[in-house]
Amino acid sequence: MTDKPFLRMENIHKRFGDLVASGGVTLEVEKNEIHTLLGENGAGKSVLMNILCGVLAPNEGQIVYKGEPLRLGSPREAIRHGIGMVHQHFMLVPNLTVAENYVLGQGTPTRVINDREEVHRRIRALSDRYGLDVRPDALIQDLSVGEQQRVEILKVLFHGIDLLILDEPTAVLTPQETDRLLLLLRELVADGKTVIFISHKLDEVMRVSDRISVMRDARIVFTTAASETNPRELARMMVGRDVLMELPRAAVEPGRVVLSVDKLSCDSEIGLPAVRGVSFEVREKEIVGIAGVSGNGQSELALALTGLLPVKGGSVRLDGEEITGLPPSEVNRRPIAHIPEDRHKMGIVLPLPLTENVLLQRYDRAPFSSRGLLDFGAITDHTRDLIRRFRVKTSSENERIQNLSGGNQQKLVVARELARDPDFLLINQLTRGIDIGAMEMVMQEVLRQREAGRAILLISTELEELFAICDRILVMYHGELVGELPPDRSRLEEMGLLMAGHVGEAAARAVAH
Amino acid sequence: MEDVATLGFIATTIGATWRLATPLIFASIGEVFSERAGVLNIGLEGVMLMGAFVGFAAVFATGSLPLGLLSAVLGGMAVGLVFAFFTITVKADQIVVGAAINLLGMGLTAFLFRTYYVGTGRGVEIAQPLDLPGLSDLPFLGEALFRQNAIVYSTLLVVLVAVFVLYKTSFGLTLRAVGEHPKAVDVVGRSVAAYRYGAVLIGTGLAGLGGGFLTLGHSNQFVEGITSGRGFIALAVVVFARWSPIGAFLVSLLFGLFYALQLQLQAQPALAIPYQALQALPYVMTIVALVMVRNKGDTPKTLGVPYNKA
Amino acid sequence: DTFKMGLLVPGSVSEEGWNRIGYNALKGVEKELGAQVSYVELQQNPASFEKAFRDYASQGFNVILGHGFEFQDAALDVAADYPDTVFLISSSYIHEGNVIGLNTDTSQPFYLMGYVAARMGKKAGLVGGMEIPPIQQAFEGFKNGARSVDPDFPISEAYIGNFTDTTAAKEASLSMISQGADFLVPNASGATVGGYQAIAESGGDVKTFSIFSDFTEVAPNNILGLYVADYAQGVVRVVKSIQDGEVPSWNIEFGLKDADVIKFSFRDDVENGVPADIREEVEDVKAKIAAGEIKTRNR
Amino acid sequence: MANIENERPRAADTDFLATMTRFLIRTAQAIAMPAAAVLVALASGAVLLALSGFNGWDVFDVMLVGVFSDTRSVAEILLKAIPLILIGVGLCVAFRCSIWNIGAEGQLYAGAVAATVVGVSFEGLTPWLYVPLVMIAGALAGAAWAGIAGLLKVYFRASEIVTTIMLNYIALISTSYLVTGPLKDAAAAYPQSARLFKEAWMPRILPPTRLHIGILVAIALAIAFYVFLFRSSAGFAVRVVGTNQHAARYAGMNVGRNVLLAICISGAMAGLAGAFEVAGVTHRLYQNISPGYGFEGIAVALLANNNPFGAIFSGILFAVLRSGSELMQITAQVPQVLVSVIQGMVILSVVAFGVYRFRSAIHPK
Ligand SMILES: Nc1ncnc2c1ncn2[C@@H]1O[C@H](COP(=O)(O)OP(=O)(O)OP(=O)(O)O)[C@@H](O)[C@H]1O
Ligand SMILES: Nc1ncnc2c1ncn2[C@@H]1O[C@H](COP(=O)(O)OP(=O)(O)OP(=O)(O)O)[C@@H](O)[C@H]1O
């Protein structure tokens, strides 16, 4: 370590009202390293990075970058210095093309855009060089999440940036995409760039990082070289206690069939076939996983099961009752709970307080509503209870949910749905954005639900999550279920083949097994 | 009735259509800029009134038509600046401020007109139709298209420039992004507020010009409330046109057409329809057309939402 | 005690038109009778009429002129409570106690215009603001006048639906002109000026009369003559008699017989003006109307 | 055990005190801010007057004193506040559902027409039946007129901003047709309907002033819709639909039905306002029954931060400004147009005073 670090953030303070998001953070990053920030939900990682790239102005503190002090609170300044960030929520304008997004804000406003070909060529060149497969003329809104992620990273490269910040880039990626991303990061570092990386997934953190800093309660509590630590220690530093890496699972016998799906098909929102004749059952005391690369019909399957997408064929039965084609308002009256995939789009109402978000599905029935009127006493009590039980970090139950960190929003959604006491629990991405300690807690809660006799369907792109708690795993590919596997880590490779649609090879492997 | 099918009738209708559409074209193209940047200016009526009044007053004082038109633009922008300050800097609700702007525009212009101009009875010199050699005298086409004044012709220029600015310049690209995803603009170091100010000023400047057309390009007097609801129609035009300048141009013409038609048809003595039925025609047709084209969800995402940096 | 007169108008007195006429009447009373005067503009909102009457009456105003038929109901409601105040209502035929109608019969000068139109032109056009009595009445007179010359004389009529849209008034006039009208009378209060503009732009072939105010500056080559309503003269006369303690015992109607109130004149300084023979005929008709021998309205 | 028993009431006590203090502070904020804003606006009005050769002090004299000088003046203010409150309250519901209903003016006309039709049709009906009947007719007609825009929005995705503006014009033009045609009073030359039967008139509550039961109805409805929006499950659904339609569907709410409900509520309130104007004030239908109440109602709702309870106060504020402007003209011959200027400035200064920052102040939490 030299005296003059590449980047030094010094004694950064940031408060939102009474809430302290950064309480005197000091962070040093060396040139040409991948430096990972770890920390619980709401520890202040995103806020710190937003300060670094000028989006948020700190109340106190200074930043020295390449030996020069950085003017704070100016994104322009950050960009001029070659600092670029890939945000947790993408900063891409959906109705513009990739290329347009790249030239956005470049040059003077009076510039006439007449260098389209040149820009496209540069994008293709960069894309080829890093193997990113980005098409310059694609509209952002037509791209999958993984593609958008690559577009974001390439954007930073396009802007010629040499300090790259990635805030939970892998939260929405498939394992394959994650692998590609991590390789890419290493390549970038080899090209002389520096990377700050945020993730809750310890295995990938261990794989990619040079050094790791752990944040807790708005401070950095620990910095180490990756080679000198291990996941267990990191987890302990983050959470302040030992985290169970393997969850104990009680052996229970599945009971009667709760959900039975027969030859279900439906189209996606834009009218393309998405689910093609899927059949399966979920029993009491059973967690069935659905694995697959995202975009293979899982989202549509979840929506169709809950009446949010019209069903084209087949049937869905719950507790023996046909619920196919019922409107969501009707499905909502059945004993079903649903943790949706995209919490901002569907799971929560951002400007409303936590209380009213907890109220969401049960707004018109006891105990929250009687004779048409809401009982805010009961709602508040219940919300407080959930906040406490799931350790949601918030200043009060009356806080607008948009002011919570991403992971804490997710915890509230999970808490709300688990508390509904359903017969059937549909989970689409359980731990998206949740920290390692909370993940353990949330998974334990789900297992407890299993033991309490619920039937649970867990759709996930996280194989770890599936292997940790499922009883059996179905693999979805191109709208069909192409295979079933036990949650046995030794069969990981087989699962990968299935997920990629190589059914024949996978079968061969299964026989060999 | 006998006249309805004649070429003369059609030619006059086309000529009137363009003139009646002109103030709408200016105001709605301006509002396209504003709304593309996420700012909904429901105060267009007040802005247009201000343009009409200031333009009138300027020509009244100086006798110079170009100066009058420039003043109409600046008058509109002045109101726009007030609107922008409250909606962008203070971050107040755009509809509230827009409503206030309408009241202010209505009240101030009427008050000033009364205090300083009333009773003078004098009108001002207005823009005269251009005589385009060869074209103005063409049969049919001459009457329909080539006997307008320069302000009417300039609508063509405005739509072309608007398309160019919005789709071919860095400014336009950023402006469109501001309405859709302001944060994405913020993080690349462009000021969302500055762009919104710019968009509002373009919008209100053009709306002021639209108002100015009424007093300087069509009739030569200011009358309290002379805009007669055109600001509201322009708002409707923008939505109907799906926030495109060319669309705004065409929809304005469509509206002008229905308006011209109803005036023309009323003058047909043989038509035994209550005149109110004809008067309602433009409004009914707008609804019918809107239902037929089916609005896609292409509203600028943050329309009406103030941008908070944090 | 000073003598006080109040005025209620349904719109803006700044426009050349109906409301201005009422305002001028009030100013006339102020000047000639030394009365203390006050006026209020009520934006055609019936709900506020009664309150305004009461506001004046309770402050001891001697005469209140409600300038328009629409004020009649409200005046009747209020009048009983203020027996010492005289309520005058323009364009009304009422006479109930202290509520007295004052009507200027615009159909009479318009009859003359219609007559001239039919004698000199091929087709006439009338552009109105809204279809309300003062305008309907005028147009009725015009049509009757024209038809007294030629029962088949073509006349088209259009309403713009408000009194502010000069643009619409102009386009409506233009469209009539393009459909062959060569004699046009716009009557739309503030928006009227748009009509004259259209006439002026169409060259010297389209003829018109200036109504209520003097619009010769706008269309100098087209205006054949002027109908100027000096309502003030009439109102001053009536108010004077009230001041002198003689409250009229019947409703009052001003017509061509009151040459000081309704002034109808031809212009001599216009090219292709009204020829002498037609002028003579018109004088003749005018005398007959004044004498009550010709009915200018349908009822 | 005893300890716990003892502690409970005490906790509640401090809770109560804290709540009361908070409530008082918030109320003070809620009142002080708009009051200061109004003063600033009046002051700018005064400056404008003084610049134009009038006496600037008249503004304060009239607006702050004159308009409250006697019972009749106060009654007239409340009379004007009736339509403003009703429309404002209705629009609070629509706006909370993110429906930009610009069409209250037209819905008011629809209500006025329906009230007139009913009011001239049933001679001899007892007021106990007739008065509610007129009100219901107005409300239904307003709801139906707004419902057109609602249906077009739900089934054809036609923007309600466009359709309601267009429906305004159509309603105004239709009313003009009706009073010059089918509904015209045969006895009158002026375009107006026949007088409503006396039994259909809104009973007056403060004779000899014109104030009628409408003010009580308006306040009751404001409170009812406050409860509806913020304390009822149906109102919660309306608010969620207005904020995030995906979440609303996910929560089992029927988006289309809630959109229709909200727009029809706002229409019904405007229609009721129209019925009150006809049956409570003018007793006839005219072409110009509303001096723009429908547009002013937008400002009333938004100034109240879409809180129906607050709309009572912003409605009265606007009524005071209106009344004051008339009085100012009568006493000081100040052109009435100045009132729009002052209204505009009131809105802007309320906004500038950051009442918006304190907007939750008027809500009990
Ligand atoms: N705009 C804001 N207003 C109020 N509080 C905020 C705001 N932004 C962040 N916070 C708070 O600051 C704290 C830190 O948030 P931050 O988003 O940095 O957490 P994080 O470490 O990124 O968590 P996660 O892992 O869940 O993303 C949280 O408690 C959050 O609620
Ligand atoms: N816990 C609660 N107890 C009682 N009422 C509540 C509670 N939470 C919310 N409300 C009601 O919900 C209403 C809306 O709350 P919110 O704070 O979102 O309103 P706002 O701040 O006025 O509006 P906006 O959402 O536009 O900021 C409040 O007026 C309040 O009455």
Ligand SMILES: [Mg+2]
């Ligand atoms: Mg974060």
Ligand SMILES: [Mg+2]
């Ligand atoms: Mg709030």
